[in-house]
Amino acid sequence: MINSLKTAALGAALAFGLVGTASAQELNFFTIGTGGTAYTYYPVGGVIANAISKPPGSRECGEGGSCGVDGLIASAVSSRGSVDNVNAIISGLRSSGFAQSDVAYWAYTGTGTMEGSEPATDLRTIAALFEEHIHLVALKDSGINSVADLSGKRVSLDEPGSGTYVDANLILEANGLSVDDVTAEALKGGAAAEALRNGKIDAFFVVAGYPAGALVELASAAEIKLVPITGAGADALTAKYGFFASSDIPAGTYEGVDATTTVAVGAQWFTSASQDEELIYNITKALWNDESRKLLDVGHAKGKTITAESALNGVGVPLHAGAERFYREAGLLD
Template identity: 90%
Template sequence: MIHTFKTAAISAVLALGLAGTAMAQDLKFFTIGTGGTAFTYYPVGGVIANAISKPPGSRECGEGGSCGVDGLIASAVSSRGSVDNVNAIISGLRNSGFAQSDVAYWAYTGTGTMEGKEPATDLRTIAALFEEHIHLVALADSGINSVADLKGKRVSLDEPGSGTYVDATLILEANGLSVDDVTAEQLKGNAAAEGLRNGKIDAFFAVAGYPTGAIVELASAADIKLVPISGAGADALTEKYGFFASSDIPAGTYEGVDAVTTVAVGAQWFTSAKEDEELIYNITKALWNDESRKLLDVGHAKGATITPDTALNGVGVPLHPGAEKFYKEAGLLE
């Protein structure tokens, strides 16, 4: 009897071990490089990671379960931003990541701000996501009313490796300034907002979909303004670089802050040409199913603007074959 019990116990342990091994073999992990936790990329990345994931044992789609990719566990990873994400994709450090359309195109072609660097020819697009506005934030009583007024001021351009840093530099240049004309700081997200509030800096740039968390919190604690990026400097920028477009941030987006005209770029989702075609096809399909629509609509203020109708807007880097297959099947691409 004791022998029988031991045999049964051993058999059960072996069965559990084999089941666990099988489950581990079925699991696939997929990372999404995002940005700083206080800006838009990170929370949106979390929503998308949730939408495309379907761990073993999940309830079926339509029965209260996940409608993601069978066996997939996706995770949003905080990063330094667009440039960092592109480099991480190409190096194989991350499976995918978000980046500004301008940064990605320049990296793919080895032009613009990436001139002289080896082109990131393995970069591929999954989808265009949403519009990102360039915020130039100052205190309401700062006397900073234009980009030109930044001369001699302490300005955070965000960290090198971020798309914000790239764009802030271009905006300064389009307005006849350079990084040497300001006291440049490299603060990110909440650190930049806190630095402005405490008088350590006079202004900061942030490229993010509005409303962005760090600025929402700052506006509730201090009187701030959004400085316009418009006029001849903005015109020169949009004319030279087709990725930039003039666009407004509406009044009331941030507490007590008036509407402002600025420039915007597209936020897009990229991966490597080396990623499996069937996997990217299933991920793209999961992103655009009806259940994901519900998650996007409630998960973040920018979620409602992430739609299949705009999934190919402004795409300058080739689609991954898996994504291309989906868009053709969906009738979104000929």
């Protein structure tokens, strides 16, 4: 897998006319595990990969060229999501990846939903990125108005290995339900949206930064609603797990959908403690330079909320030494 990624990246370098310069400067390939292509992790990962890359032969920063890390070719890799990314980082399959703050903390400590698993003590944080909202999606005329109404319904919880699957189970539990009380499906992105539209499921969960692409498309083609995640169940969830907070998805985020109160978690960027300190320092520095700011602002609707000032918000897994050095030098960490 890693060799094939290197081959693909090298092919891209050759395609950009970097044949003569590649041999003069060592190439460094860096993967970012994201999520399904229909949600938020994947496009944001692509923007960040672009921001931190600087293949040999690139024009200099400030002269119309890349302000990334010299010789670095980063790539966003589609994956099953948070749990899959954490496992891939620890196994060495991927250089880094995005994960929900709750999933990462439980993996690092071997607690919560990861109770009984070997703690992922080599997991390290590069940055907190943006807030992710838990979307519970149903058709407008479905009669599903609360989590309790899911009992006996056909509900997609997303794939095992995704953060959505973890959180969907926690939400059911907080509302007195379990996976046995629904007919559970494991659909992602466009497949879940299509199944809802065609009446094959009654509802599905998505944990994503809004607006999620698959839901934008669904709302333009069908009358949908976002089911509120509020009341005693939401209160129990936020009280038990500090990672969750009550938050609103504004009206108009999705066509015809009213403002909806739900719960949210943080999306964060992780790597392994074994990654080179100087490399992660330079990646973190590249992420937060002014040129990257321009890319983030126009690259995705969530990009404007990805800021250096919030890069340490809700971090529960230790910073990588390289990232920590950058934040100290930038005055963001005492």
